[in-house]
Amino acid sequence: MGTRTTLVPTNISVVESGTPNVIWSDAYADINIDQDGTIHVAWVDAVNANGEDQIIHATLIPPTNFPGGGFGAERMTIGNDGADKNGPRPTSTAMGGESPSIAVTGNGITMISYTAVGDCTSSSGSKHNVCIGRLAPSLHEVRRAQGQSSIISIEPGETSETNIEVAIREGTGLAQVKVDLSTIEPIGCDGWTTEVRFTQNGTVVNFPMGDVIVGVVPLQMTVRFTAPISADLVDGSTCERRVIAMEGPLSAGLTVTATLDVNRMFDVRAMQSKVAIEQGQTGGVSIEFENIGNVPLELSIRDPSTSTGTEEWQKPSGWDIQFPETINIEPGQTTSSYATITVPLDQIAEEVDLQLVARSNFDPSPTMEEGTLAFTTFTIDVKIRRAGNIVIDLFDSQATISPGECKEFRADIEKNFADGQVRFDAIDPPLPGDGFTVEYNLENLPGNSAESQDLPYASMLQRNGNYNLAIILCAEEDAPADTSWIMGIRASLVQDPSIGDDVQFGATVAIVRDLDIEIISEDTFVAEPGQRQEFVVHVDNNGNTIETIDPYITMNDKIPDGFQIQFAENTILLLQPGQDAEILGYLTASEDAPAGKNTLLLYINTDTEPVTMEVEIPLRIDMQMDFEGSNLRTIGTESEAIWTLVIRNTGNAPDSSKLSFHRDSEEGILVEPTLNALPGYVLSLHEGSLLDSNIGAGISIGEDGYAALGPLAAGTERVIHIRATVDLEEWPEIGIEQFGVRINSQHGGKADGGDLDSTQGWIGTDYDSNEQILLAEFEAMDLQIGTVTQIREGDNVELTITVQNRGNADGENILLLACPDVSPTGLVYAGCPAGQVKGTLPSIQAIDGNTIGERRVTISIDVSTGTQWVLLVDPDERLPDIDRANNILTIEIEEIPDKGGLGGIID
Numbered sequence: 004m005g006t007r008t009t010l011v012p013t014n015i016s017v018v019e020s021g022t023p024n025v026i027w028s029d030a031y032a033d034i035n036i037d038q039d040g041t042i043h044v045a046w047v048d049a050v051n052a053n054g055e056d057q058i059i060h061a062t063l064i065p066p067t068n069f070p071g072g073g074f075g076a077e078r079m080t081i082g083n084d085g086a087d088k089n090g091p092r093p094t095s096t097a098m099g100g101e102s103p104s105i106a107v108t109g110n111g112i113t114m115i116s117y118t119a120v121g122d123c124t125s126s127s128g129s130k131h132n133v134c135i136g137r138l139a140p141s142l143h144e145v146r147r148a149q150g151q152s153s154i155i156s157i158e159p160g161e162t163s164e165t166n167i168e169v170a171i172r173e174g175t176g177l178a179q180v181k182v183d184l185s186t187i188e189p190i191g192c193d194g195w196t197t198e199v200r201f202t203q204n205g206t207v208v209n210f211p212m213g214d215v216i217v218g219v220v221p222l223q224m225t226v227r228f229t230a231p232i233s234a235d236l237v238d239g240s241t242c243e244r245r246v247i248a249m250e251g252p253l254s255a256g257l258t259v260t261a262t263l264d265v266n267r268m269f270d271v272r273a274m275q276s277k278v279a280i281e282q283g284q285t286g287g288v289s290i291e292f293e294n295i296g297n298v299p300l301e302l303s304i305r306d307p308s309t310s311t312g313t314e315e316w317q318k319p320s321g322w323d324i325q326f327p328e329t330i331n332i333e334p335g336q337t338t339s340s341y342a343t344i345t346v347p348l349d350q351i352a353e354e355v356d357l358q359l360v361a362r363s364n365f366d367p368s369p370t371m372e373e374g375t376l377a378f379t380t381f382t383i384d385v386k387i388r389r390a391g392n393i394v395i396d397l398f399d400s401q402a403t404i405s406p407g408e409c410k411e412f413r414a415d416i417e418k419n420f421a422d423g424q425v426r427f428d429a430i431d432p433p434l435p436g437d438g439f440t441v442e443y444n445l446e447n448l449p450g451n452s453a454e455s456q457d458l459p460y461a462s463m464l465q466r467n468g469n470y471n472l473a474i475i476l477c478a479e480e481d482a483p484a485d486t487s488w489i490m491g492i493r494a495s496l497v498q499d500p501s502i503g504d505d506v507q508f509g510a511t512v513a514i515v516r517d518l519d520i521e522i523i524s525e526d527t528f529v530a531e532p533g534q535r536q537e538f539v540v541h542v543d544n545n546g547n548t549i550e551t552i553d554p555y556i557t558m559n560d561k562i563p564d565g566f567q568i569q570f571a572e573n574t575i576l577l578l579q580p581g582q583d584a585e586i587l588g589y590l591t592a593s594e595d596a597p598a599g600k601n602t603l604l605l606y607i608n609t610d611t612e613p614v615t616m617e618v619e620i621p622l623r624i625d626m627q628m629d630f631e632g633s634n635l636r637t638i639g640t641e642s643e644a645i646w647t648l649v650i651r652n653t654g655n656a657p658d659s660s661k662l663s664f665h666r667d668s669e670e671g672i673l674v675e676p677t678l679n680a681l682p683g684y685v686l687s688l689h690e691g692s693l694l695d696s697n698i699g700a701g702i703s704i705g706e707d708g709y710a711a712l713g714p715l716a717a718g719t720e721r722v723i724h725i726r727a728t729v730d731l732e733e734w735p736e737i738g739i740e741q742f743g744v745r746i747n748s749q750h751g752g753k754a755d756g757g758d759l760d761s762t763q764g765w766i767g768t769d770y771d772s773n774e775q776i777l778l779a780e781f782e783a784m785d786l787q788i789g790t791v792t793q794i795r796e797g798d799n800v801e802l803t804i805t806v807q808n809r810g811n812a813d814g815e816n817i818l819l820l821a822c823p824d825v826s827p828t829g830l831v832y833a834g835c836p837a838g839q840v841k842g843t844l845p846s847i848q849a850i851d852g853n854t855i856g857e858r859r860v861t862i863s864i865d866v867s868t869g870t871q872w873v874l875l876v877d878p879d880e881r882l883p884d885i886d887r888a889n890n891i892l893t894i895e896i897e898e899i900p901d902k903g904g905l906g907g908i909i910d
Contacts, residue, residue, distance in 0.1 A: 041256065062254070141253035143180045144172045145246055148223060154260045159298045160232030160334075166202055167257055168221035169248045179218045182248040185211040192242035194231030195261070199224055199246060217248075228261035232334075234299040235365045238265035266296040267363040268374030269332070273381035274339065282388040282420060283348035288381050290359055291339040294332040295374070301364040302330040317358045321347035330361065346385055348420050355383045388420045393464075393494045393504045400508040402476075405515060406547060409477035412508045414492055416471060418464035423496050427472065429458045430491030430505060438482035438512060441490065444473035461497060476510050484514040484548035517545035518578075518611045523585070527617035530592040532655075538590065538616070542607055543583035550578040550611065554588065556603045557613070564718070565596030565655070566603065566618070590618065595718050598622040598656040624758045625654040627772040628746045631693070635739070635778040636727065638684070639812065640883040644727040645696055646777050650712065650746050651720040658748050662688065662710045662723070665743035665765070672743040672765035672776065676708030680742040681779060683735025684727045691724035698724045709747075727779055734885055737811050739780040746773045784849070785810035786817070786876050787889030789857060793896065798866045800896055806876055808847045808856035810885065817844040819860055820878040823869025827891045830873050838868040870896040 035043045042063040147153050148166035157163040169184075171177050189197050199208040202223035215222065226244050240263045247256035270293045280286035294300050305312035307324035318324055323345040332338050342359070360378040362369045369375035394417040402410040418425065427448070433439040445451045448462045448470055464470060474492060488509055495503030524539040544550050552575055556568050571587040578584060590603075598620050604613035629649045636644030652658050663676035664686065680686060688710050690699030702723065704710045715721055725744065729735065743765055752761035760771045770776075789805035804819060819842040822835035840862050848856035864872060876890040884890065 141255045142172055142177055142250055143169060143182055143217060143248055143253075144255045145169050145248050145257035147257070148221075153257060154262060155228070156264050157228055157230045157261050158264050158266070159230050159236050161297075162227060162229040163261065164225050164227040165259055166223055166225050167246060167259060168223045169215075169217050169255075170221035171217060171219070172255075179216055180250055182215050182217055182250050183211060183213045184208065184215050185247045185249065187245050187247070190243040190245075191240065192244075194233070195242045196229035197242065197244050198227050199244070200227065201225075215248075226259045230261070230263055232298060234301045234331075236263060236265050236298055238263065265298055266374075267298060267300060267366050267369075268296045269294050269300055269302065269361070269363065269377060270374075271302075271359065271361050271377045271379045273359070273379045275381060277354075277382040277384055278344075279384040279386050280344060280346045281386045281390075282346055282350050282352065284388065285343060285345040286383075287341050287343045289339045289341050290326075290379065291337060292330050292332055292361065293337045294334050297334050299334065300330075300332050302332070302361045303364050304328055304330065304359060304361050315358065315360050317356060319350070319355055321350065324357075326359070329364075344383060346383065348388065350385050352385050352387050355385060356380055357383060387496070387499060387502060389502045391419050392423075392496070392502050393418060393425060395492065395494055395504045395506045397506050397508055400506065402510045403513045404476075404478045404510050405513045406478050406482050407480045409475050410510050412474045412476065414472050414474065414506060415469065416464070416494055418466060418468045418470070420466065422466050423464060423498065424461055425464045425494050425503075426461045426497050426500070427458055428493045428495075430493055430507070432490050433476075433488050437488060438479050438486040439488045439510065440477045440479065442475040442477075444475070447471050458492075474508070476508075478510065478512045482512040482547075484512055484546075486512040512547075515547045516550070516610055518550050518607060519543040519545060520605075520607055520611065520614045522605070522614055522616065526615065527619075529619045529621070530590070530596070531621065532592050532594045532596060532623075534592065536590045536592075536618075538588050540586045540588060540605065540607075540614070541583065542578060542586060544578045544580055547580050549580070551608045552576050552578055552584075552586065553608045554586065554606065556590075556605050556616070558601060558603050563596075563601070563603070565593050565620070566601075567591045567593065568605075590616070592618065592620055594623075594653075594655070596620045596655060597717060598654075620655060623655045624658065624748050624750045625652075625760070626658060626660055626746045626748045626758055627651045627653050628744070628775055630775055630777070634776065635780060637780045637782055638727060638729060639782050640729050640731070640734070644779055645698065646725040646727075647691055647693070647696065648723050648725065648744070648775065649693070649720055650715070650723065652715040652717055654748075655717050657714050657716050658750065659714045660712050660749060661747045662712055663745045663747055664704065664708045664710075665745065667741045667743070672741075674763050674765075676745075678704060678706055678708050680708065681727060681735075681740060683730050683733055683740070683781065684779060685730050687726045689724045689726060691722040693722055696724070698726055712746075725777065729781065734783070735779075735781045737781055737783055737785065737885060739778055741776055741778045743774060743776050745775075748773075780811075782812040783810050783883040783885045784808050784812050784814050784847075785886055785889075786814070786847075786882070786884050787886075788874055788876060788892040791874070791892065791894055793894075795866070795896070800864050800866055801861055802864060802872075802874075802894075803859055803861045804842070804874060805857055805859050806844055806847065808858075809850050811849045812883065813849050813856075814847045814882055815845065817847055817858075817882065818842075818877060818879065819844065819862070820875045821862055821864055821872050822875070823864070823872050825873055827873050827875075827893060830875055830878075831891065834878075838865070840864050864896075866896050872896065 033045055044061045044063065146168060148168050151166045153165065153167070155163050155165050169182060171180055186199070189195065199210070200206060201208060202225045208224060224246065226246070228242055228244070242261045243258050245256055245258040247254055272291050274289040274291055278286055278288050292302060304326060305315050306328055307313060307316045307318050307326065312318075316324060325343040327340050330338065330340060344357070358378055358380045360376070363375040366373070366375040371377065396415045396417075398413055400412070404410050427445075429441070429443075432441050443456050443458055445456055445460055448460065449464065450462050451460070472492070476488070476490070478486075489507055490509065491505050491507040493503060493505035495501070519542065521541045522538060523541050524537070526538070528536050530536050540554075542552070554568065554570055556563065556566060558566070567590070569589045569591075574586050575584050599622070601618045601620060603616040603618055605616055606613045628651070631647040631649065634646070636646060638644045650660065650662075652660075664678065664680035665672045665674070666677050666680045667673070686704070688702040688704055690702065692699070702710050702712070712721065712723070748758040748761065750758065752758050752763070758773060761773050762771060765774060765776070785808065787807050787809065789807045791805075792803040794801045802821065806817065806819065808814060820830075820835065821840040821842075822830050823838045825835060842860040842862040844858045844860050847858045850856055872894055874892045874894065877884060877887075880887065
């Protein structure tokens with residue numbers, strides 16, 4: 004076998020004795036390999052020349068580092084002294100060729116023949132006999148079950164099994180044996196799952212297992228393999244599981260082998276047989292991969308950008324193909340990936356065949372025959388580039404032109420990608436009667452002569468060339484306003500008319516407004532409010548559009564409030580081009596018309612220029628004043644009164660007015676203003692609002708009784724508040740007082756030619772709309788002590804005091820103080836030093852007509868503290884009392900004469 008042979012020396016016996024002339028000593032060893040691969044060796048071990056021979060059966064143990072190490076031997080002595088029972092063994096000279104003979108049969112049984120003195124089984128006898136021994140290495144064997152194989156084929160990820168059995172070795176004649184079951188680690192089984200079960204009940208054999216009895220019926224076991232599944236499995240790889248049965252030193256075993264059947268077949272196909280892609284564009288095709296094998300596949304596709312990939316894909320120069328270099332796919336599954344293909348601009352429009360080749364990565368030599376290499380082809384139909392092949396640009400696409408004028412539209416043409424014959428066509432050009440005419444200038448197109456200026460026209464344009472043509476669109480002289488026309492220009496390849504570009508452009512006839520307006524009546528007049536002034540306007544439409552007749556007037560860029568314009572009912576509503584008309588109108592000034600000269604602009608409609616009218620309005624001065632709510636206000640010492648006045652300029656010119664305050668007298672409201680118009684009160688003037696009564700900023704009132712309010716435009720108003728508070732230094736009298744306020748125009752009163760209804764007086768017809776009389780009622784109490792009644796019982800005196808209120812304000816919680824032996828002045832200023840007595844009136848009413856409000860209170864005093872008492876009402880001066888002189892009274896406690904035990908009453 005040459006270099007493939009490895010010699011592994013193995014010492015399994017040593018010649019303990021014997022001489023070279025004993026030529027059969029340790030000789031004639033026989034070797035046999037049984038069906039489960041076990042190596043058996045048997046020989047006779049000659050101990051010495053006179054006996055003690057041993058028959059040896061050894062089972063060889065493979066080395067762990069084969070072939071680097073030698074086999075070991077498990078020796079069994081299966082017989083001794085068998086060769087010389089009764090005497091020395093024969094020598095070669097005496098009995099040539101009669102040395103022991105050893106043979107190992109196929110089932111591991113050792114056969115031996117030898118000579119012996121005696122009958123082979125006893126020491127008696129004198130003759131030599133030939134002895135034959137049949138020796139077994141074990142009394143049992145591990146073997147394949149009937150119809151089963153110890154080598155099975157299995158696919159990745161699948162499970163397969165085979166049955167084995169432990170049986171009594173044939174020829175032993177035994178009814179049963181007791182064995183121990185064991186196993187060795189599986190060999191080559193990385194990723195595999197193996198197990199051994201008892202076939203009868205399916206339970207797992209937990210190795211090692213001792214004292215297992217094997218009878219006439221073999222002990223059956225099932226060896227099960229589950230193969231791994233992964234992309235890198237090797238076809239034909241094995242997993243070995245050995246089961247060993249031992250009876251003492253005697254053993255038998257069987258190795259079961261599972262062989263992996265790996266299939267890496269797959270299929271690849273293009274989902275579209277032909278795909279159209281334009282020049283310079285990117286498209287693609289879907290490639291589908293199907294795993295028809297039994298392991299996951301990792302397929303490799305060569306990079307199209309490499310030289311080998313370009314050759315394999317059959318990729319033309321300048322093309323770009325993007326596709327994954329690795330495809331992973333599970334068994335029975337289908338996946339697809341997209342091949343992105345970019346065609347260069349300079350590629351000729353034709354059909355190009357491409358090819359994709361895929362290989363299985365873990366197959367060392369993939370072939371189409373084995374199904375581990377596959378390819379698919381598809382066709383790219385290269386089309387002429389459509390987008391951007393011909394590009395037309397316009398600087399502008401819309402124009403407004405007057406009748407008789409023209410607009411030139413310049414169209415810039417760019418030819419890209421390749422030379423080509425290009426045809427130019429007009430799209431929807433105007434026809435006679437459409438209001439427009441069109442002409443073309445084709446001088447800048449190749450091959451054009453000055454005489455040929457019409458469309459359609461064909462010209463050979465060069466690649467990346469830039470050209471232009473002009474379209475002249477003209478409005479006819481009599482084209483009506485707002486007439487529009489839209490047309491277009493298209494450039495397309497003669498070879499393929501669907502490839503090209505077009506643009507649209509158009510023009511609109513401009514509106515020419517030429518409306519002559521003239522007031523043929525008086526255009527300057529004086530108007531009194533309410534007076535209607537008639538005027539006549541002549542209009543002539545010299546433009547090209549219909550003019551609406553919708554007259555209106557403005558003043559200072561807005562519709563004036565003080566004027567109203569009307570027109571005759573038969574006024575025409577529309578004025579056609581070339582038509583004229585006279586319009587009769589009426590102008591009425593209202594009360595709001597501003598005084599002086601007013602310049603009015605008369606418009607026929609919103610799109611025409613106006614004409615001017617001068618209207619003079621006479622000056623009218625009229626200031627008015629109203630108050631909100633009642634003119635009567637009630638005022639206390641701790642409260643105030645607020646009147647809200649609304650001042651209006653109802654004249655027709657701005658007026659800078661002043662407000663004056665006027666005092667009341669026996670003759671009535673005085674003509675002359677005064678600052679002290681309401682004695683006992685403090686008056687102030689403030690900015691105000693109709694929304695609330697909150698007073699605003701103060702307005703100064705001069706010493707002369709005037710308050711300047713500043714300018715007030717015609718037709719506007721101003722809100723002010725008049726605030727009145729009690730002068731705490733000098734209270735007013737109880738009752739109602741009045742005063743007057745007047746708004747005074749800067750132009751003076753009626754007598755001065757100013758305010759129309761402003762006069763000096765305040766009575767009767769002289770009470771004008773610019774005057775108001777305001778009333779203020781002061782509310783306070785006027786308390787005083789009335790009657791005092793004494794009832795004495797010893798030193799105790801009950802005083803009943805009547806307290807009167809002659810004022811117009813009710814009172815509550817009125818305190819009465821009685822103090823002995825003190826002067827009235829001392830009590831007022833220093834209080835009661837000792838012995839004071841207090842009483843309280845819960846309330847007291849104001850005077851009602853002639854009925855004085857009064858209330859009684861009773862207090863008890865002790866005469867022993869004094870006989871002279873001072874009574875004081877409201878000692879703390881908490882209540883608004885206008886006259887406190889009547890609030891104090893001194894009384895003397897009278898001595899009561901002896902009346903037989905009865906008290907006295909003194910009033």
